[in-house]
Amino acid sequence: MEQLQSFFAEQVPWVQSLIGLALLAAAALAVNYVLKYVILRAAKPWLDQKTQTVDKAAAWLATVAPLLIISRGIVAVPNLPEDLATIITNVAQALIVLSVAMGIVKSLTYANELYERRPESRNRPIKGFVQVVKIIVLCGAAIIMISALIEQSPLLLLSGLGAITAVLLLVFKDTILSLVASVQLTTNDMLRVGDWIEMPSMHADGDVIDISLHTVKVQNFDKTITYIPTHRLVSDSYRNWRGMAEAGGRRIKRSLSIDQTSIRFLSDDEVLELKKFKMLKDHLAGKREEIAEWNARELTGEDSPVNARRLTNVGVLRAYIIAYLKWHARLSTDEFTMLVRQLPPGPQGLPIEIYCFSNTTIWGEYEAIQADLFDHLIAILPEFGLRVFQEPSGMDVREAPAGSGAA
Known part of the structure; x- marks a missing residue:
């Protein structure tokens, strides 16, 4: 030392x-x-x-x-x-x-x-x-x-902070708003990681992958990432598909446009021919008995068929669709609404709306079920003498007989 x-x-x-x-x-x-x-x-x-x-x-x-x-x-x-x-x-x-x-x-x-x-x-x-x-x-x-x-x-x-409180509030404005929004989102269980949300105003349509103080990260289905300010999820509207996922079924709501010129009454021979459909036997038997009783009671002494009740091809089609939906193994029939209804007719024909729910929420399976359902319904229409409405295409105009146009 x-x-x-x-x-x-x-x-x-x-x-x-x-x-x-x-x-x-x-x-x-x-x-x-x-x-x-x-x-x-x-x-x-x-x-x-x-x-x-x-x-x-x-x-x-x-x-x-x-x-x-x-x-x-x-x-x-x-x-x-x-x-x-x-x-x-x-x-x-x-x-x-x-x-x-x-x-x-x-x-x-x-x-x-x-x-x-x-x-x-x-x-x-x-x-x-x-x-x-x-x-x-x-x-x-x-x-x-x-x-x-x-x-x-x-x-x-x-x-000295009291003198600059206004400045701090301005600087931390987004943080304060985001904090309040985070509390609301968490307390009210409005958003979770993994939820599928749609927010068109922010161009977001996909799964929530992260929730932080200032931003919510959404991975869209095209694999792009959208960053949404947390407070916008409280001030603006968005759609959360969590309820659909938890319910276990996804809605199918689509219309089949029928060419109104193909709608008509069914003859007795056509009704007998339609009895070949297993799903229509009970309906046709009950409906014919009901119509026969009504006609016998209300049309005593009348011979004109114009006043009588008769089966229509579009009415039988609706009965067939209902029976087909109940029979379909991939559609949920117990917990969810299932109906077939007519919408107001218009220039694009008579819409027959099918409203039902699939028994899965997986996107690919849902689309396959919906496509299979309408593949079958469109293909079965000619059996009822009906046509799907379709506006004329260039091919229709090209194949029209010469001289058939207006003078």
Whole structure:
């Protein structure tokens, strides 16, 4: 020790300061190396292997030790100007505050990751609240860091915040709105990760893959990503398909346009021919008995068929569609509405609307069920003497007989 003191005494002051700073830096780096590359690596097998967040949090907290060595040991450096020593101490203390704050932030991130592994996290995400706590921690750290740098009490800075409240409200306007929206979305269970939503105003149509404080990330079906400000999901309207997914059935609502010129009464021979349809036997038998009783009661002594009730091909078609829907194995008949109805006739024919639900919500299967259903119905129309309405195409005009146009 005496030799070391004599060595320092023989050197000029600035050399002594450089040597002292070098030794202090070496000590800080040695402690940093031991903590991060020896102790933390040795402890790694006992840490959570599913994430790197724990390692990052520990690394930030480990940074506090070398910074403490610098802030406490700087006073032992000989011949160092007092102002420079004060600056280094203040900067080291500010960095200590930053390291602790970042360690807390990473720990909050890890806490959210642990929560997201639980089943209830899909219904009650806490990511938005965690981000609010992070903002508070970082804002508090910023105030303490500034106080450490200027050597003033944090209360002095806080007392001046009242004068700039309006500015802060303007700066953090979106954060405040998003916080309120996050609380509403979570409390009212309006949105979950995995929900399929449609929001035309934001060009969003796909699955929610992330809900954060400021934005909700939606992966559209074309694999593009739409970022929606969280507060827009409260102020604007959107459609959430979760109810459909939970119900287990998806609605089929589509019309079959019938050419109105093909609608007519059925003759007795045609009714007998339609009895070959297994699904129409009971309907035709009951309907013919009902019509016969009505005609016998109401048309006594009349011979003109114009006043009699008769079966129509479109009416029998509706009965056939209802029976076919009930028979179809991929349609849900118990829990959901099922009906076949006529819509008002128009220039595009007479719409026969089919309203029912598939027994699956899987998109591909749903589309296949719907296509198979209408494939069959369109193909079966000629059996009832009906045609699908279709506007004339270029081929129809080309095949029209010469001279058939208007003069």
